[in-house]
Amino acid sequence: MIKGTGGMGWRCALLAASLLTGCALGGTPAPRSAIHDLDGVPVAAFNSTVLRHIEVRGPSWLNGPAMAYRLRYQASSERRVYALNRWAAPPPELVQQALGRGLGSARGQPGACSLKVGLEEFIQEFDAPEQSRVVLQAQLTLLGPDGLQLARRREALAAPAAPDPAGGVAGYRQVVAELAGRVDGWLGSLEQAGQPDLDLKARCGP
Numbered sequence: 001m002i003k004g005t006g007g008m009g010w011r012c013a014l015l016a017a018s019l020l021t022g023c024a025l026g027g028t029p030a031p032r033s034a035i036h037d038l039d040g041v042p043v044a045a046f047n048s049t050v051l052r053h054i055e056v057r058g059p060s061w062l063n064g065p066a067m068a069y070r071l072r073y074q075a076s077s078e079r080r081v082y083a084l085n086r087w088a089a090p091p092p093e094l095v096q097q098a099l100g101r102g103l104g105s106a107r108g109q110p111g112a113c114s115l116k117v118g119l120e121e122f123i124q125e126f127d128a129p130e131q132s133r134v135v136l137q138a139q140l141t142l143l144g145p146d147g148l149q150l151a152r153r154r155e156a157l158a159a160p161a162a163p164d165p166a167g168g169v170a171g172y173r174q175v176v177a178e179l180a181g182r183v184d185g186w187l188g189s190l191e192q193a194g195q196p197d198l199d200l201k202a203r204c205g206p
Contacts, residue, residue, distance in 0.1 A: 034165065036067070037088040038095070041173045043102040043180040048187035050111035050142075050204035054103055056096035058119035063090045067165060069124040069132075079123070085165035091122040095176055102180045112145040113204035115183065124161060124168040132163040134171035136179060140186065144203050151198065153186055155179060 061068075065088070066081040087094060095117070103110075118139035126132045135158050142151040157178055161171030191200045 031084055033084040035065075035086055035088050036165070036169045038098050038169075038173055038176055041098045041101075041180075042177050043098055044184070045105040046102045046180075046184045046187070047106070048111075048184055048191060049106070049108050049206065050113045050187055050191060050200050051103055051106075051115055052110045052112055053114040054096060054099045054117065055114065056092040056099065056117040056119055058090070058092040058122070062092060062119060062122055065090060067124070067168065068122070069126065069168070071126050073126065073128050082165050092117075092119045095119060095122075095179070098176050099180055099183065102184065109206035111200075111204040111206055113150065113200070114143045115187075116141040116143060122172070124165075124171070126163060130163050132161050132167065132171075133158050134161050134168055134175055136172070136175040138179065140183060142187070142190070150200070150203070151190055155182055157182075 065086040067085050067087055068079055068081050070079060120139060121135055121137035124132055124134050137156045140153045140155060141149055144150050157175040159171045159174040161167040190198065
C-alpha cells in the first residue's frame with residue numbers, strides 16, 4: 001500500500017510529474033505525438049483505360065483524422081483511437097489520393113467512366129496484445145458517363161501489422177496497394193469480358 005506521506009509516495013509523485021512534463025527516468029524520452037499519411041504506397045499505373053475519376057467516401061466514423069483500433073481479445077465491440085497518433089486527413093481522402101496516383105500514371109487518354117469506392121472499414125485489430133492486423137473493407141461501383149451503375153464488387157483485405165501505430169501504418173500501405181491492384185485487375189477483366197450489355201470500350205472509351 002502506498003502512503004501519501006511516505007518515501008514511496010514521494011517517488012511515485014515524482015515519477016508521475018516527470019511523465020507529465022515529457023521526461024522519463026533514466027533519460028528515456030516520453031512517447032511523442034505523430035501525424036501519419038499514406039505517402040510511399042507502391043501503387044502501380046492502372047492498365048485499364050476506362051476511368052477518368054476515382055472518388056472514395058466513408059461512413060461518419062471514418063470522416064476524421066483518428067487512427068482507430070479494436071481489441072478483439074478484450075472488448076470486440078469497442079472502437080478505440082490512439083491518443084498520440086492520428087492521420088493527416090480522413091482515411092477516405094488518403095485512400096483516394098493513393099488510388100489517384102495509379103490512375104494519374106496510367107498510360108493513354110483517360111476514359112469516360114468513374115469509380116466510386118465506399119470505404120466501409122479501415123482499422124487495426126488486435127487478436128492478442130502482441131498480435132495485430134489491419135483491415136480494409138470497401139464496396140467498388142463502376143459508373144458510366146451518365147452516372148448509372150455498370151458493375152459492382154466488394155473487397156475485404158487484411159495484412160499483418162506490428163502491434164503499434166507505426167506497424168499499423170505499414171500494414172495500411174500494404175492493403176491500399178493491394179486494393180489498387182485488385183481494382184485494376186477487376187476493371188481489366190470487365191473490359192475483356194465481351195458482354196454485349198457491358199461493352200466498356202464503347203461506353204467508357206476516351
